[in-house]
Each structure stands twice: as C-alpha cells, then as structure tokens.
Amino acid sequence: MPRDIPLPSQSEPAKVDLDATEGRGAPARSDQTTDDERSEAATVTREGMGPTAGWVSAAIDELFGPRSDTVRRYVALLGSTGITHGLLGPREAERLWERHVLNCAALHLGIGQDLCVIDVGSGAGLPGLVLAIARPDLRVTLVEPLARRVAWLDAARAELDLPNVTVRRARAEALRGQLAAPAVTARAVAPLARLASWCL
Secondary structure: OOOOOOOOOOOOOOOOOOHHOOOOOOOOOOOOOOOOHHHHHHHHHHHOOOOOOOOHHHHHHHHHHHHHHHHHHHHHHHHHHHHHHOOHHHHHHHHHHHHHHHHHHHHHHHHHOOOOEEEEOOOOOOOOOHHHOOOOOOOEEEOOOOHHHHHHHHHHHHHHHOOOEEEEEEEHHHHHHOOOOOEEEEEEOOHHHHHHHEEE
8 A cells, every 4th residue: 555645735744742641632621611612513514524635535545445434434533423422622623633543543554464452441432433444454443431421432432333442431541451452542632651551
C-alpha cells in the first residue's frame, strides 16, 4: 500500500497540551455540555461534517479503502452522540478528521497482519475503533474504565458492525497480567512513565 498521503500545504499539525486535556486529546472541558454547545454540534452534524478539502478525501481513501463509508459513519457518531455524551468537546466537531481520525488511522501502517491490539483508555475509540475499521484483520480490545464511555463504545461497535472489537470496562493497571498483545495503543491517557508501567 502506498504510504505517501497528500497533506495540506498551509496548515500546521494541531498542538495538544496533554496536561490540559481530559480523555482523548480534546481540550479540557466540564462534564456539562450547554444547550448552545449541543446546538452548535447538531448544526455541524446536520451540515454533514463530510470532508470538503481534497487532501482529506484522498487521505480517507488511502487509509481506509473500501472501509471509507464505515469510517464516515463513525465520524458522524463522534460529531453527534460523541459530543452530546461528553466524549469530545463540541468545538472538536469541525476538526474530527484532521485532528483525531486521520492521525489515528496512520498507525495501522505500522501494525502487522492478524494481530491483537489493546487500546488503553479508549474514550471515544481513538485510536482503537479507527484501527478496527481500517483493519478488519486486527482483533482490537478497547479498555476504558468509565461506564458512560463503555456504553457509547458498545453502541458504536454494534452500529458500525465491528465483530473484531471487544470492549472491557476496567482500569489498565487492573488488567496487568490478564491481557497481552503485541501492539498496545493509547492517546492522551497518562504521562509516558506511568503509561509504560501499565502497558509494558
């Protein structure tokens, strides 16, 4: 598979302060989503959130191939119930592809065939669900301690028809010695030293 993906010429990669984030790389926010924020998210969702930039469409086709429709459905879920359930802040709706989904999808190029993958602190399924969509040969276990997020992940897995995904409600450190995989992913979960103590 070719690995050269056209990138925008005038934008820079988003910079995320991990110390200021809550969950999966989205800006810190309260658990309360205001009516105005819900309305804003609904407006973005109604207007399609579909990629309009040519480079985004090219990257989706390159990274997901025949699974492009499935990942578009996932992004629609992120931009609707993912926001109203508090998994992402409402301002993330306009940059789901560039800031969240495509950079997660690029990981699959470095993962071997038919492997097990554990996604620690899966949150909204970034990168776990993205990898499972891009690579149906992978067996992906999403590890998430919060019941609200686990319920959303279970519903997303069912709606997207992803039989290669298992959701476990647990803290990563509690599963040490119980789960093992040649590939472990995490995004904005904990400082690296602590994360390594859970995952290595």
